[in-house]
Amino acid sequence: MVMKMEGGFLKNLGKVYGVYTGAFLGFTIFIGILEWFGVPNRVLGYLFIFLTIGVYALIGWLSRTAEVSEYYVAGRSVPAFYNGMATGADWMSAASFIGMAGSLYFGGYGGLAFVLGWTGGYCLVAVLQAPYLRKFGQYTVPDFFSARFGGNVARFAAVIVLITASFTYVVAQIVGVGVITSRFLGLSFQVACFVGLIGILVCSMLGGMKAVTWTQVAQYIILIIAYLIPVIIMSAKVTGVPIPQLMYGQALEKIAALEKTLGVTQPHASAFVNARGVYTPLVMWNFMALTLCLMVGTAALPHILMRYFTTPSVRQARMSVGWSLFFIFLLYFTAPSYAAFAKLEVYQNVIGQQIANLPAWVAAWGAPGLALVGACDAPNAATIYPLCRGVTGNGDGILQLSEFRIHTDAIVLATPEIAGLPYVIAGLVAAGGLAAALSTADGLLLAIANALSHDIYYKMIDPQADTKRRLVISRVLLAIVAVIAAYVAGTLGADILFLVSWAFSIAAAGLFAGLVMGIWWKGTTNAGGLWGVIVGYGICMFVLVSTEFYGPWVKEFMAGFGVNVDIVKIRGRDVGYILGINNISCGIFGIPAAFIATYVVSLFTEKPTPEMQAFVESIRVPTGAVKLVSAADDVHDDAVAH
Amino acid sequence: MDNKQPLSPEQAKAYWAKTSSLMWTLMALWVFFGFIIHFWAPELNGIKILGFPLGFYMAAQGSLIVFVVICFWNAIAQDKIDDEFGVSDE
Numbered sequence: 001m002v003m004k005m006e007g008g009f010l011k012n013l014g015k016v017y018g019v020y021t022g023a024f025l026g027f028t029i030f031i032g033i034l035e036w037f038g039v040p041n042r043v044l045g046y047l048f049i050f051l052t053i054g055v056y057a058l059i060g061w062l063s064r065t066a067e068v069s070e071y072y073v074a075g076r077s078v079p080a081f082y083n084g085m086a087t088g089a090d091w092m093s094a095a096s097f098i099g100m101a102g103s104l105y106f107g108g109y110g111g112l113a114f115v116l117g118w119t120g121g122y123c124l125v126a127v128l129q130a131p132y133l134r135k136f137g138q139y140t141v142p143d144f145f146s147a148r149f150g151g152n153v154a155r156f157a158a159v160i161v162l163i164t165a166s167f168t169y170v171v172a173q174i175v176g177v178g179v180i181t182s183r184f185l186g187l188s189f190q191v192a193c194f195v196g197l198i199g200i201l202v203c204s205m206l207g208g209m210k211a212v213t214w215t216q217v218a219q220y221i222i223l224i225i226a227y228l229i230p231v232i233i234m235s236a237k238v239t240g241v242p243i244p245q246l247m248y249g250q251a252l253e254k255i256a257a258l259e260k261t262l263g264v265t266q267p268h269a270s271a272f273v274n275a276r277g278v279y280t281p282l283v284m285w286n287f288m289a290l291t292l293c294l295m296v297g298t299a300a301l302p303h304i305l306m307r308y309f310t311t312p313s314v315r316q317a318r319m320s321v322g323w324s325l326f327f328i329f330l331l332y333f334t335a336p337s338y339a340a341f342a343k344l345e346v347y348q349n350v351i352g353q354q355i356a357n358l359p360a361w362v363a364a365w366g367a368p369g370l371a372l373v374g375a376c377d378a379p380n381a382a383t384i385y386p387l388c389r390g391v392t393g394n395g396d397g398i399l400q401l402s403e404f405r406i407h408t409d410a411i412v413l414a415t416p417e418i419a420g421l422p423y424v425i426a427g428l429v430a431a432g433g434l435a436a437a438l439s440t441a442d443g444l445l446l447a448i449a450n451a452l453s454h455d456i457y458y459k460m461i462d463p464q465a466d467t468k469r470r471l472v473i474s475r476v477l478l479a480i481v482a483v484i485a486a487y488v489a490g491t492l493g494a495d496i497l498f499l500v501s502w503a504f505s506i507a508a509a510g511l512f513a514g515l516v517m518g519i520w521w522k523g524t525t526n527a528g529g530l531w532g533v534i535v536g537y538g539i540c541m542f543v544l545v546s547t548e549f550y551g552p553w554v555k556e557f558m559a560g561f562g563v564n565v566d567i568v569k570i571r572g573r574d575v576g577y578i579l580g581i582n583n584i585s586c587g588i589f590g591i592p593a594a595f596i597a598t599y600v601v602s603l604f605t606e607k608p609t610p611e612m613q614a615f616v617e618s619i620r621v622p623t624g625a626v627k628l629v630s631a632a633d634d635v636h637d638d639a640v641a642h
Numbered sequence: 643m644d645n646k647q648p649l650s651p652e653q654a655k656a657y658w659a660k661t662s663s664l665m666w667t668l669m670a671l672w673v674f675f676g677f678i679i680h681f682w683a684p685e686l687n688g689i690k691i692l693g694f695p696l697g698f699y700m701a702a703q704g705s706l707i708v709f710v711v712i713c714f715w716n717a718i719a720q721d722k723i724d725d726e727f728g729v730s731d732e
Contacts, residue, residue, distance in 0.1 A: 109683070112701035116676065119706050123672040126713040127665050131720070135731075245703065249693030269698040271683035279684060288677055295676065313731045318720055322713040329710050336702040520665075620658060622724055622731040624648050 084323020094176025121298020226432025297504025509590025536594025
């Protein structure tokens with residue numbers, strides 16, 4: 001019975017998600033009608049958030065499974081197109097959805113490192129990794145390290161990197177969920193973190209990868225609709241054409257003209273300039289280093305790579321990377337238009353205006369409780385706008401550039417109101433942001449819990465465990481990791497958000513070299529692969545921790561080698577910038593070190609056995625059996641492969 | 643699972659040579675559009691298209707479009723190689 005329904009579901013994916021999309025749009029219109037009848041905003045916010053979480057929970061419950069291969073790799077039955085959507089939701093986090101447009105607003109050209117870095121990595125996934133990992137056909141990324149580099153020591157090293165990178169990242173996602181739910185439901189931040197946690201667990205606990213996949217497809221649809229609608233309407237309002245991605249060129253032109261009259265020293269579109277608008281090579285090198293770390297990190301984060309274990313074939317795995325990037329591209333090439341339209345609105349209608357004549361959105365988003373905007377002209381402005389604390393205005397009744405404050409999150413969240421849209425669209429954006437944060441958190445938690453239950457427990461501690469026991473252990477571990485992550489998020493709060501970029505550098509330095517060289521160079525030895533992980537991860541972590549917390553010590557230490565370290569006051573600490581490079585790009589030291597270590601150690605250690613070379617050859621060709629060197633590395637799910 | 647003949651060592655070598663050369667081509671494109679072109683962003687910004695300074699446009703949209711093309715191109719070209727050697731798994 002269940003099997004029959006399952007087969008029917010997979011055959012009718014287009015119909016199912018088409019009806020779902022229609023129902024969601026209908027629901028949004030329904031909320032709009034409620035608003036028109038005067039239902040309070042708070043109630044509308046609750047409806048949006050609880051109904052969407054309810055739908056995710058329902059999908060999670062319908063996808064519950066008792067089969068190991070469904071739990072770990074969704075039964076390898078996810079078609080390329082839908083795996084692309086699921087990967088898109090998995091990939092795009094609260095930081096992409098809400099934070100990125102804000103970074104682009106403040107950073108202008110400099111913020112584009114995130115746009116480039118968070119898309120270009122998929123070329124590496126497509127060309128170097130996905131098809132070969134799919135052919136390899138086990139459950140986790142550490143499975144590959146074990147099979148290719150001689151067993152559980154390499155597996156364990158990969159698990160350590162996976163957990164460091166993914167845990168850092170998942171905590172930041174729960175912070176994102178907390179920020180959104182506390183803002184729209186009026187809960188305290190800690191409580192909101194745990195509400196988000198329930199949302200995450202109901203999606204993933206019963207059905208593992210299978211449930212997460214079908215929930216993520218649903219979440220992608222909501223997040224992309226929610227991201228596109230406000231800025232499309234904004235573009236229509238400002239330029240008359242509802243294609244923001246094409247029309248914000250006009251906004252950039254107007255911004256450039258206004259920057260001259262307002263005396264902005266760092267123009268929006270100028271590349272590699274410092275705060276005074278002067279071209280600076282070090283700014284350029286930091287831009288390139290960050291772009292590279294984010295790209296390579298993309299191709300090393302296990303929650304993304306494991307999505308390509310779920311397609312029915314190697315051919316579909318390749319195609320699904322294309323769809324993944326296409327669905328991600330839809331959001332990322334729209335983000336700069338949010339920043340441009342918001343900046344134009346601020347320069348045109350906010351700066352230089354009488355305080356009494358400011359647009360309504362400034363007061364609405366500046367009020368205590370939201371506090372995302374500040375018009376700080378009057379000496380006591382902080383009583384109306386909490387964001388104005390510490391800013392002294394000149395009290396002339398006109399808002400100068402230096403008296404205006406805006407928070408990164410405000411760019412996406414306030415755009416509906418800037419465009420003069422009703423509250424229902426703001427609720428829609430909140431639902432989209434929540435979908436983005438929940439879907440990423442789901443994928444990450446599953447990656448961590450799978451590493452613990454499959455790699456550590458089943459492969460290293462108790463290989464005799466039966467199916468039922470393995471699934472129980474997986475679910476218990478998932479819940480435990482989720483609670484710890486929510487606790488850390490609730491305790492440390494929003495200060496932890498800068499850790500997101502660290503996660504990319506850590507994964508990039510620790511795992512990328514082993515994955516690429518393991519597939520593309522047959523001469524990579526067991527010791528070479530292992531030392532690549534240790535050296536890359538070790539150097540990256542050393543640079544991160546030492547520069548972040550012991551900046552002055554690093555300056556002294558590196559001076560001994562004739563290497564310059566700049567000290568920058570940031571996040572309340574003296575942070576060291578080795579060779580002037582920001583430590584979010586610590587992968588720039590770790591990635592090459594990992595490749596060199598892998599290569600050099602491989603030259604001086606025993607050559608891979610003929611069996612190992614046959615294994616590498618067997619994963620390079622889509623057909624034929626995978627010739628594992630050790631039978632202990634097999635997950636035995638051939639029965640469901642097709 | 644599959645009824646196709648395994649590749650002979652010579653065929654396997656030829657298959658991997660074609661796959662590798664596709665890989666190097668696409669990686670070269672990736673390096674060019676991911677990094678090299680952006681070194682000239684300040685100069686490219688002097689050219690304006692539909693209001694976009696070209697250097698800004700490349701980092702915000704142009705390179706992204708190339709990335710999407712690279713991923714689909716890889717899938718299609720590799721499928722062709724697979725079919726040529728009779729090793730497609732579908």
